[in-house]
Amino acid sequence: MANAGSASTVALQADNVVVSFGGVVALKGVTLGVNTGEIVGLAGSNGSGKTTLLNAISGFVATDAGRMHAFGEEITSWSAARRASRGVGRSFQNPIVIPGFGVMQLLQSGLYASDRRTALRLALRPLWANKAEREATRACEDALRLVGLPLSTLNSDLSNLAHGQLKMVDLARALIAQPRLVLMDEPTSGLNDHEISVLAKLVKELRRDGWGVLLVEHNVQFLLGVVDRVIVFDGGAVLAEGQPASTLNKPEVVTAYMGRSTVASRHEAPGSHGGDEPNRSESWRVEL
């Protein structure tokens, strides 16, 4: 559809996406685009529709109206599985823990779309199976290295990992399939400072390699430091869009983010809730 033709092409184009759950309209006609080699951040208060949009793009939630294109192909009618195998990867806000599932097993599952190890090949070509197994192991090790986890994690059970490690493993699971567009749902929530810095470096590497990244994020420092463009949601619609620093400081954004009444009640001296102090961003992140 979109034919930019220049160096950066359109990774994702969503037009007028509407999603409703029963009577509640979660997305009221959202239009946005992500270019290859671009990191786009979705911000907004809880319940503003950020995660719903991510679910709609990855096919987890059915859309009522609107069209979506990924890399020029219309994906609106595709199943979630098809979207994932055609280069739209995603990570979860709360990583899914399956008892008895190992990290290696999870990462190998992530290889599914490009995996050539069919049962027939494995049965009839044992020598090839050896090679393929080694390659898969190496791919898993590379994915773990990418997200900054020690290789020993490969032998761990998912239920033995800490929350931050689980999130990184989940991200590795999404990245091992080499999607060209990655959707991340609150990647920094529950991570410590070191893990956040690893994540920031990783996301920038993805951008350098020409991947499109769309992430839902509450961490303003992360949005300011990493993201190319920020889109602020409010009540299921786009409120503002643009450079992170300027967009996040717009008065209407700050109001939507904090809510007029909550700010007044939570802060003892709400003298400057107009939002002209970007340095205070850390303190109001905690409130959310």
Added chain:
Amino acid sequence: MSASKMERVTSAIGHYRARRLTYRPILCVIEFIVGAVVLRVFVSSAAAEFMAMLIFINALAALGLNVIFGMAQLISIAQAAVMAVSAYTMGILIADHHVYLPLAAVAGVAAATIVSAFAGLVAERIRSHYYILVTLSIAGAIQLFLINGQEITGGANGMQVPIQLALFGQDLTTNDALVIVGLAMVLVGWYCAASIGSSRTGRAITLAGANEHLALSCGVSPRRMWLVASIIGGAFAGVAGVLFTMVVQYLGPSDFELDQALLLLLIVVVGGMGSPTGVVVAAAVVTYLSNGFLQLTSVGPLVYGAGIVLLLIVMPTGLAGLLRLIARRTTTTWSRLRPT
């Protein structure tokens, strides 16, 4: 320091896994030779030979159920009935239509696969927990047909199936020969099951069974995987039914009742949910225990039940968990001994 040690352990396990795949066929041949020698030397009485063949039949059916229940986490209680479909198809073709045995066997396996695929097709449309109801009704329907389809199945009296098969002038229908044939079938079945388990399809089935959302985000359609699992499981049950017909040469509805289906579920649980090796070993243990205890004394079922509960308390991850633990211990020790 400790991290680098862990890295060595990791890579050792990686190599170990890769090598195991290469050696699988060789292992299979060695197992066949050792198994054949053991059967020839130690299993001589008719009762012991029958027990061995019963173990082989259960192992094959349980290998299939392992894909459905152990991997896709769908509880099927139709596995014995699917076996019956294969056994009866083959039996009717041989007894009434004088079809050549291998052809009848292929038809039996195909029929079983189709019936199991039907369960999978229904499962595709409903949520996974209802699979148990679907398979229960399929098992019930088949059981009713076997009893009431007097002219075709012989009804409650069952039917006699004359088996004739020779290979290179060697009669394969004697008990001595059938034991070896059964062993070969189980080992080929184990090899296929192990190959499926480590293939992309096997991983996808396991993932679909573990978590639907995770499966979708990996590009796996859970519903399609439930269907695939049902088809594979049905094919294994079909092969088990073929072996049953060849061994028993008499088909009656009572051999394919619910207790047989539950026994197969138990074998998969004891085997450790998802491990072909564990399932084959568990088939031997559980079949032996159930028959030995159930037939000897009146307290047999009690001892058998208590034994199974004890087994699951001691080994909550089944025999496969135990095997994995041993493998991990050995690899860790090995990599510690290895010079840096």
